[in-house]
Amino acid sequence: SQQGEEDPQALSIQEGENATMNCSYKTSINNLQWYRQNSGRGLVHLILIRSNEREKHSGRLRVTLDTSKKSSSLLITASRAADTASYFCAHPNNAGNMLTFGGGTRLMVKP
């Protein structure tokens, strides 16, 4: 298990502010994925970034990947109360045959 790869573990911001979450990993990877989980629900896939991409956008989401530092960040711009959730990064394991999930960042957006 590779828990605790994300920071911060918890983040509280006001509506309208930007939220940045970071993910670090130890292996060489060909992609990194971000997921969102609302309380008591399953995970929802947000975005996948490949190792040959440095940045990717989807709506208010911006993901970066720095393979030299083995890190990724997820930026949510102009946050809304509905963005309150836990956010997880996931990447292939050493053998490349399954995904390893980080411990997540719990984001609270206050109205």
Add this chain to the structure above:
Amino acid sequence: DGGITQSPKYLFRKEGQNVTLSCEQNLNHDAMYWYRQDPGQGLRLIYYSQIVNDFQKGDIAEGYSVSREKKESFPLTVTSAQKNPTAFYLCASSTGGNTQPQHFGDGTRLSIL
């Protein structure tokens, strides 16, 4: 609408009892996965299956068993050998490989009576 259905939403287990969690998908996905999530934690892989009639152990398979007799179904049995089964169990599916997104069900919360 295609998706993954997990049932039941809540499940209680007595000491020494085996319980089975259901996971069904109509996404025509080859690969299916079972994860365990403890409070405030990330996901840990229990078992996965890349094709019908085949499955592999994940990081925490002890005390669990699975079967994959049909493409659509991947039930998980929590056996009496699993001494700390209280957790949130999530099932997922994908088209396969580690470059494809996984689609998740809404989980089963298992507690001990």
